[in-house]
Amino acid sequence: MSKSTHDHRMRGAVLVCVLSACAASMAGAQEQGAMDRTILPILPPAAAPITEVDARKATLPKPFSVTAPEGAPNVVIVLIDDLGFGATSSFGGPITTPSLDALADEGLRFTAFHTAALCSPTRAALKSGRNHHVASMGFITELATGFPGATGKIPNSVAPLAEILRLNGYSTAAFGKWHETAAWETSVSGPYDRWPTHQGFDKFYGFIGGETNQWAPYVIDGVTPVEPPERPDYHFMTDMTDQSIKWIRHQQAMTPDKPFFVYFAPGAVHAPHHVPQEWIDRWKGRFDQGWDALREQTLARQIEAGVVPQGTVLAPKPEAIRDWDDLSQDERRLFARQAEVFAAFTEYTDHEIGRMIQTIGDLDEMDNTLVFYIAGDNGTSAEGGENGMYNEYTYFNGVAEQVSDMLPLIDKWGRPETYPHMASGWAVALNTPFTWTKQVASNFGGTRVGMVVHWPEAIKRGGEVRPQFSHVIDVAPTILEAAGLPEPTSVNGTEQTPMDGVSLLYTFDDAQAPERRTTQYFEIAGNRGVYHDGWFAGTIHKAPWEAKPRNTLEGDVWELYDVRSDFSLSRDLAAENPDKLAEMQALFLDEARRNNVLPIDDRSFERMTDHPVGVGRPDLFAGRNSITLAKGMTGMLESAFLNVKNRSVTIEADVVVPEGGANGTIIAQGGRFGGWSLYMKDGVPGYTYNLLGMRTFDIAASDPLPPGEAKLRLDFAYDGGGPGKGGKAILHVNDKAVAEGRIENTQAGVFSADETADVGVDLGTAVVEAVGSGEASHFTGDIPRVTLTLK
Structure with a gap:
């Protein structure tokens, strides 16, 4: 921060050694009684009526604006996805995280900090200060139910921190993963109440769902989809960092006296583990010792660093995790590679975070910026199962991948040809010294993660450890106290449910302070x-x-x-x-x-697989069995589209073929790692069902269509007998059958978290490699109508 800006912000506020008094003093004497910040938005004072006729003689009313309290710090929350307590070098782990280490050296490491054990619940709790069931986020949004604690719809009575700060004079921006919008509210019809820009953020650049293909993400800017540049070196992690840097610089250029709040939440290191090759190469051979030895090495470092007490022992592994010494040579080679890619992804992510933090330092704003770097929204994920996966969607579709299936892809692991996850043994190791992992809310391996807090103007003894029991719900109250802001009782006309969290400011200058969070429940899907x-x-x-x-x-x-x-x-x-x-x-x-x-x-x-209405979840298509679309209707996420899985379906398309023939996608859903597409290639119509990227079933005509109007119809007759079964597909042109074939199996659960259904193009990755995606897949003719009908 420049000296003039610093002096302006800190006028009337003196940092004192007792932090409970610090927050109050930072509010400034002129703030006391000036406006009621417990009811938001803050209303301007009533103005006396003007009776003077001539503006030249009238007295101008005193201007009114809402500004943050004097000295209120900038705030940055960094939230990594699926990273456990024993992963980072800052907490004794094997993965080097220099950006986190640098913040820890000047700040505080919290060693008893907890999450909700799953992404959407943790995020809702973090950004509201309420327990996740109070925020109606008992599970991920896609698996919401009709019960009050699990509707997936954050209620208006649970106003998010971003909205509280925005209404108190902050600029606010979110970058990266969201995963807090009700899944059925993600279509063009909204409503947009639970999108980031209606949850307190002036700016959003990221993805709405639970994960994304880092090489080909479905990116939203505000509420508008944008196509990332099609270049070989593109990666979303760098893109979102560039966008955050641009916004921070621009915000400070325009309003240097206005504090900012940045929520920086990479999709990393959630699967898919996608990372540039040069970062992978740095880790070659560094996990050959296996997960058992890694646990022992990590615990020794944790004890030496003081992040776990002397005398701590390793909790036992789950019985399902085999000893490394009992694995075959092929298993060790594959699993070691999986860990190398995960470590590279983590290190690369930390590097990009460092670039964003450095920008704040370059603007001379670090001294008065309160940073929370939370190294995991839950423990490391064991959803890769016994062997890991080259395609994470096999997990959500109940398909087990074998080591022999994955070995041929070992040199491509982490590259665009894969959508990988790692074997669960690594998850346990990276949650050292605990037993369990993500999803297991009943063990600290699922809930305890490393957190570093950095704020030079208030933290005077950097590099220390704070062992007090704490939880993500404590972050929002900490920020409000640091900014000198009260918890509001009413926001946008709705009476507020009080926050469950307790400010952590009391720990900042007292390592031995008695913990104030003495009780905390945990629950995810019965793990409690x-x-x-x-x-x-x-x-x-x-x-x-x-x-x-x-x-x-x-x-x-x-x-x-x-x-x-x-x-x-x-x-x-x-x-x-x-x-x-x-x-x-x-x-x-x-x-x-x-x-x-x-x-x-x-x-x-x-x-996931039941009809939404069966579990009380709203469904855009309740009572409907068809949808009619046209060219240009794109970006339809799976939860807001007609569910064509596990049933018979007919696809009818009216197309107009130009002179010279047509090429491209007519309609597609999904992408390289699972989906289906009706298309034309060199003028010849065809249909492909892509089963998890493992096998494709192709039904294509023999002859190209002549110029002019044509009607295509694909009839798929599902075998029945349960989910994931096969069926017979027949392709018609102008009501004449031109091709038919068997689709031996289908995807039962999900095609993708963020690949979309699109008419006239295949966004993201390609369902059909020969047709391509993005610009290459644009249909060169017209598509006046496409109708999908369930049978």
């Missing part, structure tokens, strides 16, 4: 637990790689740990202390009732 006064109780209801729960909800086996002496949750005390366990189970139920957790819903794939 509760923390209270140093004790933790939980039950492992279902592992991420398991198709079914281990027990009924009533029959679950609970574990009990004394966290004060057992950091890693390695010694289950349930059998020897049943009274304490019963007390903790009762406490969980109390918290569950209070926070809309009930009823507990342990369905996962059922919520």
